[in-house]
């Protein structure tokens with residue numbers, strides 16, 4: 001689950017950049033936090049050391065100038081701060097005063113003994129050490145005409161408590177900052193990457209040959225995006241030119257063929273060939289003529305402005321399915337219909353009829369005896385959908401992606417044809433802004449769906 005989410009995030013450029021941004025922001029905040037904490041910790045320790053340093057010098061004065069109860073009272077009054085401890089050891093090393101816990105003196109004894117032997121009576125800089133969670137400053141002092149020691153300590157527990165409190169505040173502020181920084185960063189990235197999405201969306205719209213005249217145009221592109229935009233538009237211009245010259249070639253060839261075919265036809269009609277032979281030749285010429293007409297039609301679909309009128313798709317498909325029933329009688333096909341009433345569409349009726357009849361007739365031609373054909377027309381989420389489903393011989397996986405190509409005839413072709421039918425249907429339907437999809441399974445059948453948006 002976690003892995004899938006991470007994979008999904010890192011699959012997109014926006015996801016990767018966002019992740020990188022969040023990681024760097026978190027790292028910067030973490031480093032700053034560590035630097036601030038270290039600085040704060042050092043400063044806090046310096047302050048404590050400075051404080052105990054001052055206090056131990058003052059305590060030394062009291063210990064050297066006063067004795068007995070008076071000294072003890074003065075020291076106790078002097079040490080009023082919470083967490084502060086004073087220990088005084090006599091020259092023989094025994095504790096003569098401890099303001100807090102009686103154990104402290106014994107715990108710190110060996111440290112104090114060391115200082116006692118190493119330091120001279122006249123030093124004013126104390127020795128600092130930490131023992132039993134107390135930070136001490138110790139100075140030798142003149143006690144009972146010998147060298148004793150005065151130590152002032154401050155609890156590091158209080159130091160830690162203050163430090164943790166401050167760190168918690170800093171962490172809370174950091175977390176509080178990370179959330180808006182992340183949201184702002186994500187929104188900023190989204191805005192920056194929007195032109196890329198626009199390019200992809202616009203490129204997606206250039207799906208068929210009919211939309212090759214469209215150009216990608218994004219507002220205020222950056223240098224990099226401008227390069228991509230220009231490269232894609234140059235490619236589209238070239239593609240448009242290639243398709244245009246290809247269309248012109250087919251159209252010219254078809255037009256050129258029309259006259260010789262007409263002459264040939266009239267010569268055969270007037271020839272004294274035997275009846276059967278003459279009819280066979282005339283049929284071949286008619287087929288060639290039909291192919292030439294289809295090629296001319298194909299070249300016109302995207303060039304000529306269409307005569308758009310309101311067409312009742314309900315009536316058109318009902319008529320075609322009735323025709324399919326008649327044509328399917330030979331194979332004893334069962335034609336079922338599910339046609340919604342009152343479905344209207346703005347289109348060129350003649351072309352629409354041609355597109356749909358090619359598809360419906362294929363479902364009969366490539367069907368098996370006693371097979372089924374289902375013709376459906378309906379609306380889904382405001383989109384008109386036409387379905388033609390047959391239980392025929394089906395199309396191989398190899399042929400399926402090629403069926404919309406000009407002159408393509410599958411390995412399953414069983415009837416005379418030119419292989420232009422589906423190419424014409426697709427070109428017509430796309431010129432109306434519709435999308436055509438095909439799925440097929442060999443020996444099970446074929447389904448074609450058309451979605452008008």
Ligand SMILES: Nc1ncnc2c1ncn2[C@@H]1O[C@H](COP(=O)(O)OP(=O)(O)OP(=O)(O)O)[C@@H](O)[C@H]1O
Nearest residue numbers: 362363366403409410413417418419420421422446
């Ligand atoms: N419903 C279908 N079932 C099985 N194969 C099909 C079906 N529709 C199309 N095909 C396959 O797709 C190929 C192309 O179909 P298309 O309609 O373009 O050409 P055609 O039927 O061969 O000739 P024509 O130009 O006369 O229609 C067909 O030759 C056939 O192999």
Ligand SMILES: [Mg+2]
Nearest residue numbers: 362417421422
């Ligand atoms: Mg066909």
